[in-house]
Amino acid sequence: MKTNEIRNKFLKFFEKKSHVIWPSDSLVPQNDPTLLFTGAGMNQFKDMFLGKGNLKFKKATTCQKCLRTGDIDNVGKTASHHTFFEMLGNFSFGDYFKKETIEWAWEFLVQELKIPEERLSVSVYKEDQESYEIWAKHIGVPKPRIYQYGEKDNFWPANAPLLGPNGPCGPCSEIFYDQGEKAGCGRKECEPACDCDRFVEIWNLVFTQYDRTEGGKLVPLPHKNVDTGMGLERMARVIQGVQTNFDIDIFNPIIKSLEEITQLKYNGQIENAMLMRRIADHVKACVFCISDGVLPSNEGRGYVERRLLRRAIRDGTQLGVTDCFLYKLVPVVSNVMQEYYPDIKQRRENIARIVKSEEEKFHETLELGTARLKELMDALQKNRQKFLSGQEAFKLYDTYGFPLDMTESILNEKGFTVDKDGFENELKKQRLQARTSSQMTGQVFDTGPLSKIKDISKGTEFLGYNECACEAKIIALIQGDQLVDKVIAGSEITVILDQTPFYGESGGQIGDTGVLESNGNHVRITDTKKNNDFILHIGKVVKGELRTGSLVHARIDTQRRDSIRKNHSATHILHYVLRKVIGQHAEQAGSLVTPDRLRFDFHHFSGLTKEEILRIEDMVNEIILENVPVAVKELSIQDARNAGAMALFGEKYGELVRMASIGDFSKELCGGTHVNYSGEIGLLRIIGESSVAAGIRRIEAMTGIAALNRYREKERILQEMCDILSTSEDKLIPKAQDLLSELKNLHKEIHKVKQKEIRGKIDSFVENAKEVSGVKIIARKLEDATVDDLRKTIDILMKSAKEMAIVLGTAQDGRVTIVAAISPGLVKRGLHAGAVSKEVAKLVGGGGGGRPDMAQAGGQWVDKLDEALRFATELLSKKLLDGVS
RNA sequence: GGGGACGUAGCUCAGUCCGGGAGAGCGUCUCGUUCGCAACGAGAAGGUCGGGGGUUCGAUUCCCCUCGUCUCCA
Known part of the structure; x- marks a missing residue:
């Protein structure tokens, strides 16, 4: 049975049990800043578990994309560890509980997947008698195959009663597949908790029935939940009867491609196989990350992705591949995954390009590191040493990203060794430092003010597509991070309403501004943001007060909103035109729509030419001038896709989506606000094109009156320039050029004159120089000279006699500058120009110093x-007479 | 979230430790040599020393902040 089949069977099975098949959340958790990546199926349902969510159903089933890096060191070494994997799950939000969960799990495994019953064992939490009974009596699993374990194995989160965190938790029951005695340690008494490979955990059923409170008290939840998780790859491995997850059908083609690239045979046992498995895992993870909008970078999610890519590249070099190769695997991954993830197929070229560019970057890093290491080796050679210190090796690793094993093998080649213990020590130091200053809370469920608001409301209704003002009730007031009942004039405040015309910043469109008013009370709203289903009005109470529960009149700044609408619709047209002009790969990678301008980031490998930019601008304006209607309608995601609407990288869409179409041109899924006819945009001017990241370009543009004003301003500047230079527009350029060259000539002239003047003075300086024991002393003033002039004069003076001491000064712009010089012979005798200048400068209220000469x-x-x-x-x-020497 | 490194001419970098004339190579332009090209020779243009603040008579150099890039840890 193919992996795709298992996934389908699972989802269909639970659909038959009246579950809603819900789409996978993005790998980038929406509205959850505590998480880097989605790591489990339940993440997107956290609110539903707490009874605060607003999904209309109580039973759901998903196949969730997951990324975890905690076990990264085991990937490839073991049969079943991954960074990226898919998790099948069924969920109950206060609906069914243990009996149905267990019953259905058994039914699915035994009847749908046809796993022989005797292969299955289960475990339950030692204090969960209920589950034990269901397994033993209701299902009829023989008691020797029901294991009772403690809270480390059979509680979620593990060890929660003792260690926390606070929040929903509960016992779990796990189902194991027995691969037979041969597969494991061989001990007769072997059981699921054993570390060996014999028992494979294939399904974890979590019964979230408690709320853990401070001190480890478990309070029963009013509504009990079910959260189950089955690793898809692991299940496929069991069903397909292969040795590791990497031998299943969706990994085979990737491994095969690797065999071709490396010209090596994949053999499950040897070291090379481990590397191949790891490459296969990591490249798949990266493909999914990129398709969800995460680009390789040097921080956060992007950095995790970069590390995955780099590990894979390193593994490739271990296998003897010196060129870029990972990008060649992208279409292979896309092929095996396309059935359930069509986006990946559509975007495979962009994804491959991003991977390749990252590979090139890493090769650069490696080259730099190699060069640095060579320098270090030269130094060792010179000092007749054989060991590279741990500190040096660590610095190479820490600062320059050069892997230790590579350092080691290069050193060994030349007969050097590295102090590995020293390296480990440095690494430990850094870990300790990072950990002690880390701020990660470990909190699984949000406990901030918004979480409390979810108890009383499901969200804010947005009326702003059609209205610019409405009456609304204040649901909550947040000051700082506290919920309050009342706020007085002068307070900075976040207001949550039951309904609102204010657009909360999302999809690149900036939030609205405006006012909230009620008899005598006045709040100025300066920004509006979106969080989950709530719209947060951020502002300041100008007059009067606000109370929770009272009514206000909410009104947006319509002129500002109009500018935003123009820019937003223009963004869609720009997106459409870009893909026509430079290619379909030029998909949106980011966008910002403000009243003043729009910023659009898109996938492209090189800068745009002037011609391309002009062409894009022309085509956008043609569509604007055609004055085509802009239609926005709500429809199902499937219908929208069928209509050919563009969806965006990394966006997660619900069942119902809004689609904005501009004439017969652009069709995009979009929650933003738009104009009614393209003509309202007026005009669009591109004001800049630049790079934001490898493979990503940015266009900035202005529309409507703002664009007009910008060019008026430029015209004004041009006019003013003409006035200043008293010329006409057409002669401005030659005139400016003439002036510049004239200026240059004058500078040269002045320089010459000055030089001449100085030369004239030099003779008199030398003639009138004081002479003390055969040394000429010159201390004179030059009018209106620069430091450079003083230096040059000194250079000339110095040639007039063998031993000299010169001090020249000048006064310019109300400041004194002095330069002193001492000839080499006198320097040897101990005279110091720095010391002289310091003492002389004291008299003019300053200081000085410099070299002896x-x-x-x-x-x-x-x-x-x-x-x-x-x-x-x-x-x-005096110094000369005293005989400084 | 915490640490390290880097940012100087169009490009690759030196100079920064120890404050006081901003440099090299490549590239560009001009002239020369050559039948022509490559090569060579001579000369020239090109720099807010990432940005801001501070210390100082004086900051590319020292201190603080900030932005960008690279890198490691979490």
Whole structure:
């Protein structure tokens, strides 16, 4: 039985048991900032478990995309560890409980999948007698095959009663598949809890029936939930009777491609196989990440993805592949997964491009590291040492991303070794440091103010598609992170209403601004955000007060909203045109729609040419001028897809979606607000094109009056330029060029004149120089000179005699600058230009210093310069007479 | 969330430790050599030393903040 078949059978089975087949959540959890990635089927139902969700059904079944990196070190080594995997599950939100759950699980395994009963064993929580009885009496599982374990194995979250976290929890019952004595440790008394491979856990049934409160007290929940999880790949392995998850049908083609790329044979036992398995796992994980909108980057989710890619690339080099190769696996993954994940197929070229560009980047990193390591080896050689210190190896790893095993093998080749213990020590230090300053709470369920609001309301109804004002009731007021009943004038506040015309920031469209009013009370709303199904009005009470439960008149700034609508519809047209002009791969990767401008990020591998930009701008404006109708309608996701609507990378859509179509051109799924006819946009001008990340470009544009104003402003500047240069527009450029070259010539002229002037002075300086024991002392003032002039003068003066001491000063812009120079012979005798300049500068209210032969100083008292220079002469004379040496 | 490194000419980088003339190679342009190309020779243009603040007479250099890139840990 193929993996796809198992997935289908599972979902259909529970549909028959009146469950709703619900789509997988994105790998990027929506509305859950505590999680990097979706790691279990129940994540998207957290609110439903707490009785706060607003889904219309109580029974659901899903096949959830999951990503976990906790066990990453085991991936490839064991038969069943993955980073990315699919989790089948059935859920009850206060509906059925243990009996049906167990009954259906058994029915599915034995009747649908035809697993022989004697192969199955189960475990229950030692204090969960109810489940034990159901298994033993109702199902008839022989008692020796029902195991009773503690809270480490059969409680969710593991060890929750003792260690927490607080929140919903409960006992669980696990079902195991027995692979037979040969597969495991061989001990007669072997059982599911044994570490060996004999018993495979195939299904975990969690009965969420308690709320854990402070101190580990378990309070029964008023409505009991079921949350089950079956690893799809593991199930497929059992059904297909193969050794590891990587031998099932959806991994076979990936492994096969790897055999072709590496020219090596996949053999389950040897080291190479482990590497191949890991590559297969990681590349699949990355394909799904990218398709859910996560790009490789240096932080957060993007960084996790980058690490996965890099591990896979490293494994590839271990297998002897030196070129980029991972991207070649993307179409293979897409092929095996396309049936249930059509998006992956549609986007495989973009995904492959992103993977390839990341591979190229990593090869660069490796090259840099290799070069650095060579330097280190040279240093070792020079010092006749054989060991590279742990610190150095760690720095190579930590700062330059160069893997230890690579460092080691390069060193070994040249007869060096590395201090591995030292390396481990450094690594431990860093771990400790990171852990102690980590802020992760470990909280599974949200307990903030919004969670409390969910007890009393399902969400805010958005009326803003048709209305710009309405009456509304205040459901809640949040100040800081506290719920309050009343707020007074002057307070910063977040207001939640039962219904509202305000659009909460989402889908790239910025939130509305406006006012909330009721007799004598006035709140200015400066921003609106969306959280789950609530719309948060953020603002300040200007006058009067607000109370929970009271009524207000909510009104948005319609002019601002109009500008936003223009920009939003224009964004859709731009998206459509972009794909026409540069190719279908140019899909949206991000978007920001504000009243002033729009920003659109899209997938593309190189910068746009001037011609392309012009063409895009022209085509967008043609559609605007055609004044085609913009229609927005609600329909089922399936109908929308059939109509050919664009869905976005990483967006998760519900059953009912809004589709915005602009004439016969663009069709996109979109929750935002739009104009009625394209002509309302007026015009669009692209004001910039740039890069945001590897493979992602950005266009910024303006529409309507804003675009007009921008070009008016440019025209004004142009006009002003013409006025200043007293010329006409057509002669502006040659005129500016003429002026510039004239300016340049003048600069040169001035320079020459100055040089001449200086030369003139130089002779008199030399003639009038004071001479002390054969050394010429010059301390003079130059009018209106720069530091550079002073230096150059000194350079010339220096040539006039063998031993000299020179101090030159100038006053410019109310500041004094002094440069001092001492000839080499005098420097040897101990005279120091730095010391001289320091002392001289004191007289002009400043300080100074520099090298023995050349130094610089400055000060503020311009009128003291002459005095300071006289002092310089005396000082130098005295030092020479005293015989500095 | 915490740490490390980097940011200087169109590109690759030196200079920063220890504050005081912003440099090299490649590339570009001009001229020369050559039948022509490659190569070579001579010369020139090109820099807010990522941005902001501070210390200082003076900051590419020291200190603080910030942005961007790379990297490790969580």
